[in-house]
Amino acid sequence: MTFMFLTISVSAAMDPVPAYCEHQGYTFEYHNDNDTYSSFCVFDGENKCDGGDFLRGECGLEYKKDIACRPEGETLFSEFEKCCKGLESSGGGWFKQTIGQPSCVEKLNFFQKLWRWIF
Secondary structure, three states: OOOOOOOOOOOOOOOHHHHHHHHOOOEEEEEEEOOEEEEEEEOOOOOEEEHHHHHHOOOOHHHOOOOOOEOOOOEOOOOOOOEOOOEEEEOOEOOOOEOOOOEEEEOOOHHHHHHHHHO
């Protein structure tokens, strides 16, 4: 008798560039001019910059807002979101026994994590 195991890896993480722009309260736009693809974070009617440049802090610094940390139990949706002090990101792996987006959980040492994993 032969058993076949099929492993499917699914990446549900959203693109951080438009997510960051919209999380900051701005509009994200895609443009395709003559087969040239570009995207912009639009701050107001006239001011905008490349979405990736805004995420990396290379333009639009005067429009950047502080992002509040995520409290325990809340989901992290993008790489720019962080857990509050004393918490860590947990998720997205077999060993951590979670599927999908990571969430903020109490920070544990190795032995506490091992104990929870076993029991």
